[in-house]
Amino acid sequence: MVSVAGSGTGRGSPAVTLVQLPSGQTVHVQGVIQTPQPSVIHSPQIQTVQVATIAETDESAETEGVIDSHKRREILSRRPSYRKILNELSSDVPGVPKIEEEKSEEEGTPPNIATMAVPTSIYQTSTGQYIAIAQGGTIQISNPGSDGVQGLQALTMTNSGAPPPGATIVQYAAQSADGTQQFFVPGSQVVVQDEETELAPSHMAAATGDMPTYQIRAPTTALPQGVVMAASPGSLHSPQQLAEEATRKRELRLMKNREAAKECRRRKKEYVKCLESRVAVLEVQNKKLIEELETLKDICSPKTD
DNA sequence: TGTAAACCCCGTCATCGCTG
DNA sequence: CAGCGATGACGGGGTTTACA
DSSP states (O other), X not given: OOEEEOOOOOSSSOOEEEEEOTTSOEEEEEOSOOOOOOOSSOOTHHHHHHHHHHXXXXXXXXXXXHHHHHHHHHHHOOOOOHHHHHHHHHHHOTTSOOOOSSOOXXXXXXXXXXXXXXXXXXXXXXXXXXXXXXXXXXXEEEOTTSOTTTTOEEEEOTTOSSXXXXXOOOOOOEEOTTSOEEEEEXXXXXXXXXXXXXXXXXXXXXXXXXXXXXEEEOOOSSOOTTOOOOOOGGGOOSHHHHHHXXXXXXXXXXXXXXXXXHXXXXXXXXXXXXXXXXXXXXXXXXXXXXXXXXXXXXXXXXXXX
């Protein structure tokens, strides 16, 4: 349950109350009486509206398949997004934090990367390390297991400008035959994970602890297994190339959706946390209002003993 | 200690809604 | 209207927990 500590209630001035949530989280509650607030629990009415709108606009919805689709939609119709709900909440209540439209670097993302320049791409290697490629070609490699900036390495590529036509595009890391990890970056270069740290070239940041080191090389021979390289659209002719392009697009879409799902779940957790905090706050408010009501009752109708 | 249930996390698919 | 991001749903795999 929720425990309340340090509640110094004074009439007229808003008192700060610490609310201890079941999860151990502490919430600061300021003031008892606030303006009426919308319920944090959204009824499923919105879903009905959505379905009705769809049914109205679709005039050719007579076939069974479409009807089935509508039924399914009715079942699966979704609530408004967490971000919208939370932002609506936060616009009404100053205490509720907003989920930012762009990156909110609170949790879920690699902590090491969050402190650096905003990367344009973040990739995760098969060993769980993160590689962020920022604007201007800076490569940041971080180990999620290490904390702080200890696990962070920054690399700067010398010729990291716009890739030439038909150049390679980063797809994902892969394990090469010799056990090292390779990472392809724009400009037909390869970031290769060394097995021995002493082999790190001078243009790389020094490896710390047991962090692996990486080299930027020109791609040598054949691509490692599993790496799909992008070709310029104009060079696609054969069905095999078309198939490869389709596969590449699919891999890219899956990768993006994977990241989107992670981010979505992070936001959902944040949203649930926010709702829990709000419940705790409202419970405290409710309790205080009841107490206040009892006090007023006592004042207005004193007992005659 | 084995096992089933509950729970959590993740990847993928389908779909919606927005935007250029 | 195509492309893309967001998100609900689903299923698989790992972990935890209660119980015989």
